[in-house]
Amino acid sequence: MIRVKNSGNEFDKGEKMNWLKRYSIERPDKKFINDVTFRKVYESVTDLAKKLFSYVKNEKRVALYANNSVDMVLFFLALQFLEKEVFMLNTRLTDEEIKKQLKLLKVQIVFSYDNKFIPFNKVYKSQKQDIELVEEFDEESITVIMNTSATAGEFKSVPIRWKQFYSHVKASQKSLGVTDEDNWLVVLPMYHISGLSILIRSLYNGTSVIILEKFREEQVIELIESSRINILSLVPTMLNRIVDKIGKHNLRVVLVGGEFIPKSLVEKxxxxxxxxxxxYGMTETTSQVTTFSVLDYPEKIDSVGLPLEKVIIHIENPDKKGIGEVVIKSPMLMDGYIGKEKVFNHFNSEDVGYIDEDGFLYILDRRKNIIISGGENIYPKEIENILYVHPKIHECAVVGEKDDRWGQVPILYVVSSIDRQKILAYLSNKLAKYKLPKKIIYLEELPKNASGKILKKNLKEVN
Known part of the structure; x- marks a missing residue:
C-alpha cells in the first residue's frame, strides 16, 4: 500500500512522484550510483527502510555520520522513505563538536559507517518490519539538515525541504542542461550541500553518478580521461591540483564554486x-543561485554568472559605484535557521558585490572579510587574485589585523618558495600602497574544511 502526501499544488503530477521509484520503473537497468542500477538501488532502499524502522520509529530527526559511499546514499534515501529529517554530520568534527550539535538539534539516533554510533553493518543484519513506506514526499517536509561550513564563524543549522530541492533541480537542469550520457562525479562530501545536491540533481534527471570517498588526483584524472564521467563539481583548490594534468577529456560541465575562484585558474x-x-551559492540557498559557462561568455570571466530561473538578486545599500550587499530572493531559499527567526523570502548573503548592465553578478568579498584601513576598503580577493597569477604562489589568503594607526591592515598567509621582498615587489606594481600586506606569514598548507574551502578564521590562530 502506498500512502500519498502533498500539501500544495506547485508540483505537477508527473514530477510529484518519488524520482527513485519512477526511474526504477522507467529506466530499471540504467546505472544510477557507480555500477548499481536504478532498480537495484530502489530495491535496496526499500529493503533497508524496513530494517531501519525499528530503530527510528519514534524519532522525528536522526543523524548520519559517514563519508561518501553507496551505503551513505542508501541510508539517506531509506530514511526519506520513513519521513525522517536527516541531519548530516561532518566526519571531521571533534567528539565535543559532534556532541554539541546533536544536543542542539535534539538528535538521539545516529547511524555511522564505523562503530562510532549505530554501524551500517548492524542495520543491514537486522530484521525487516512489515510497514508502509512513503513513496511521494510532502513538499513542506524537511529533507535534510546541514550545518553551515563555518568558514568564518559559528555553525548554523539549515533545514532544506523537498520544495527547495524541487525548485533547485528544475532551475539547475535549465541552466546546465541534461543528456542521457551524463555521469556526474561526486567527490565533494555529501554532508555538505555541494555534494548532496549532485545526488539530488542526478536523481531528478534520471542520470548517473560516480561516488568517491575522497578526492584523489590520479583517480579523478583517470575517470576524466577515460570519459567515464562528463560532469564534475569541484572547489578551486581541487581543480588547481589537476588542471595541468588533464589530457584528453569529454567533459560537458565542470562546475566550480564554493569559494574565491582565481582568474588564472579559469584562464588556464x-x-x-x-x-x-x-x-555561486550556499547551503542557505540549496546550493547554486547563479551560474554561467565561461567559454560562452569569456568577457565575463570575473563574474559568478546570471541568476538561475526564479532567482532574484539585488544590491542593498549600494555605494556610488553600485557596490553593496548581495541580497537573494529565491524559491530555493531556506525558511530560516533552526531555532532562529524566519527569513521571509529575502536573504542577505553577507557578500559584497555588484551587478553589471547585462545582469551578471560580481562578488568582491565576504562582508566580514573586507579590511577597512585608514577609511579605505580593501578587498582581500583582489590581492589574492593577483597573487594566484604567479606560478610560484600555491595557496594564499589575506586577512585583516587590528592596527592602532590604521584600524586594520592586510596580512598575507601564503604557501610559496618566494621570499617576502619578491612578493611585495610583485604586488607593488599592481596595487595601491595601502593594499600591500604589512606582514607575510609562510605556511606549508592553509587550513581547509572538508570541501577544500580555505578557513580564514583558523588563520588567525596560527599568527
Missing amino acids: SIAKNIPIYKT
Missing part, C-alpha cells in the same frame, strides 16, 4: 577547452 582551464561553469 579555458586554454585547455575545459568547460568551466562558475557558480
Whole structure:
C-alpha cells in the first residue's frame, strides 16, 4: 500500500512522484550510483527502510555520520522513505563538536559507517518490519539538515525541504542542461550541500553518478580521461591540483564554486577547452543561485554568472559605484535557521558585490572579510587574485589585523618558495600602497574544511 502526501499544488503530477521509484520503473537497468542500477538501488532502499524502522520509529530527526559511499546514499534515501529529517554530520568534527550539535538539534539516533554510533553493518543484519513506506514526499517536509561550513564563524543549522530541492533541480537542469550520457562525479562530501545536491540533481534527471570517498588526483584524472564521467563539481583548490594534468577529456560541465575562484585558474582551464561553469551559492540557498559557462561568455570571466530561473538578486545599500550587499530572493531559499527567526523570502548573503548592465553578478568579498584601513576598503580577493597569477604562489589568503594607526591592515598567509621582498615587489606594481600586506606569514598548507574551502578564521590562530 502506498500512502500519498502533498500539501500544495506547485508540483505537477508527473514530477510529484518519488524520482527513485519512477526511474526504477522507467529506466530499471540504467546505472544510477557507480555500477548499481536504478532498480537495484530502489530495491535496496526499500529493503533497508524496513530494517531501519525499528530503530527510528519514534524519532522525528536522526543523524548520519559517514563519508561518501553507496551505503551513505542508501541510508539517506531509506530514511526519506520513513519521513525522517536527516541531519548530516561532518566526519571531521571533534567528539565535543559532534556532541554539541546533536544536543542542539535534539538528535538521539545516529547511524555511522564505523562503530562510532549505530554501524551500517548492524542495520543491514537486522530484521525487516512489515510497514508502509512513503513513496511521494510532502513538499513542506524537511529533507535534510546541514550545518553551515563555518568558514568564518559559528555553525548554523539549515533545514532544506523537498520544495527547495524541487525548485533547485528544475532551475539547475535549465541552466546546465541534461543528456542521457551524463555521469556526474561526486567527490565533494555529501554532508555538505555541494555534494548532496549532485545526488539530488542526478536523481531528478534520471542520470548517473560516480561516488568517491575522497578526492584523489590520479583517480579523478583517470575517470576524466577515460570519459567515464562528463560532469564534475569541484572547489578551486581541487581543480588547481589537476588542471595541468588533464589530457584528453569529454567533459560537458565542470562546475566550480564554493569559494574565491582565481582568474588564472579559469584562464588556464579555458586554454585547455575545459568547460568551466562558475557558480555561486550556499547551503542557505540549496546550493547554486547563479551560474554561467565561461567559454560562452569569456568577457565575463570575473563574474559568478546570471541568476538561475526564479532567482532574484539585488544590491542593498549600494555605494556610488553600485557596490553593496548581495541580497537573494529565491524559491530555493531556506525558511530560516533552526531555532532562529524566519527569513521571509529575502536573504542577505553577507557578500559584497555588484551587478553589471547585462545582469551578471560580481562578488568582491565576504562582508566580514573586507579590511577597512585608514577609511579605505580593501578587498582581500583582489590581492589574492593577483597573487594566484604567479606560478610560484600555491595557496594564499589575506586577512585583516587590528592596527592602532590604521584600524586594520592586510596580512598575507601564503604557501610559496618566494621570499617576502619578491612578493611585495610583485604586488607593488599592481596595487595601491595601502593594499600591500604589512606582514607575510609562510605556511606549508592553509587550513581547509572538508570541501577544500580555505578557513580564514583558523588563520588567525596560527599568527
